[in-house]
Amino acid sequence: MGGLPLTAPGRSGDGAPPPSVVALGGGHGLSASLSALRHLTDRLTAVVTVADDGGSSGRLRAELGVLPPGDLRMALAALCDDADWGRTWSDVVQHRFAGEGELRGHSVGNLLLVALWELLDDTVAGLDWMAHLLGARGRVLPMSLVPLVVEGDVTPEEGGPSRVVRGQVALATATGRIDAVRLDPGAPPACPEALEAVHEADWVVLGPGSWFTSVMPHLCVPELAEALGTTSARRCVVLNLTSTQAETAGLTPADHLAALARHAPDLRLDAVVADDRCARGPAGGALERVCADLGAQLVLRRVARSATADVHDPLRLAAAFRDAFEGADALPR
Template sequence: MAHREAADEAGEGRDRSGPRVTALGGGHGLYASLSALRRLTPDIDAVVTVADDGGSSGRLRQQFGVLPPGDLRMALSALCDDSEWGHLWQRAMQHRFEGLPEGPQELHGHAMGNLIILALWQMLEDPIEGLEWAGRLLKVHGRVLPMALDPLVITGRAMYPNGTSRSIAGQARLAKAPRVEDVSLLPEAPRPCPESVESIRSAEWVILGPGSWFTSVVPHLLVPANREALLASQARICVTMNLGLEQHETAGLGAAGHLETLERYAPGLRVDVVIADPEAIDCHAEFEAAAARYGARVHWRPVRAEGSADVHDPELLAAAYREVMCGPAAGPHVEPPEPSV
């Protein structure tokens, strides 16, 4: 069965009652974005990073030579049906096995959803079809697609406060490093996922962020086919800023530096709107000026979950997306002004 036909049958046809959105990211950041977007539209494609090499995903990747399933599992869980069935399977997919300290540890720490995805991949010998069948089980609203068809390794240079630097390979290690620069992927030109490329090209809105900037967001700009699709797409582009801007890999980068980083890895990238929590960014005028250089406007809105320093509230973030996609920012892209001579 063709992939698109399987996806349509699983959802009894794609519901076109909302904007067609493609969200790029990985991990908890993409989970937050999808949890918000599903309140706005059922027509969502999640394009997910495949460079995780830690925890359960890293073990399965190393043992079976598959794409790391963890971030894909997180995205599927975020899009579960809002029903008793969906809620149960969401919990089941996220469940982690805990073995007795004195017993065998083969399953300890593995997420059940990772093992389900692995089983489907081995049975069907097709990662896209396997994810579609996992989506059927969870009755997800939308699709979950890998960023590429090859497991990727992220490399970068960590800049230490004492002025020294060193190269680091691996998503898990890089995510905990201090200020990161010069990020790249191995292989440099991985096999693209045709469904992901087409999703980016045909979207009405593309969402970048939130998430670990150099290990979940920027990698999407490093896959040549995806970057070219993003630059050629007629979709409006929304960047969702993180709430904690000075953590680990982005220490010292600054809010404006986050936007500059995107343009550095995808020259010519246009951005239409940036969603930012006013409490997360110190100098609003400077940040608005940085966004304007890409033709974007800043949509200021509180999106922080109560009692949390850096977690987005899905209802508040959904309201921000609704305002952006249905309000004035949903209009045509505005080209950045010509530089003054």
């Protein structure tokens, strides 16, 4: 295939180091990007949303006042390598307790992270120690060092005035069209290490994932949005495979990019990676036009596990990233 390797990241044939990449998002979408990107580079940083309020994360957040650890844990697990140590520890931190007691539903990794935060009194240090324990190929950082609340304006399907829906779980499952999202507090401090990583990166990747509750909240942190706009890094967006989630029901691929543009009108893109099914019918032409308006190359590849699957294949997505990076880097800035 040439170009960037898909396994064993290291120096390329001309001796150049692999690209430094920052991936932003949360949940399963960010895990998909990280699982692919770690085949290209070990100079990898995940910047993770901290607005989750459901499940084990929500319980720990409410009881202890900590950052919701779940999405951070998932990012760390995605960066574990494929050796026995990495596979074992990935399974351990992802393990959830069963039974009917107070531990029911908690994951081992969530509890371990909270324990490190309490012992070290340092969120980033706790994440770095857990990454070291797991042998993670990269670093995981929160987008802010304070827990956040995401809220959005939702217009009912039947029309009428919009209503404010508050909270990640409530917004993700709300019926109607999400018109705008924001955070509480409205101007939260960004994690300094995350800002540094964005400014020093060669590439910044947004998506895939829950568009309004995992991807776009990064654009609602003023310092982080400014860093994304001023960094010398190239910028890539990865689109979702489907629009079946409640928060994006009925949205086309072009609509996803238009929502990003509304929340960050000055953000320019260099590449948009999408599954080749996005090019079918009129939706394909609309997507090409929006990409052109944003200054981005559209990279259409088969990135799903199969023609009907709604899950990204790590190796196919890695190959798409490689093509996007090499294609954009060959063009003048």
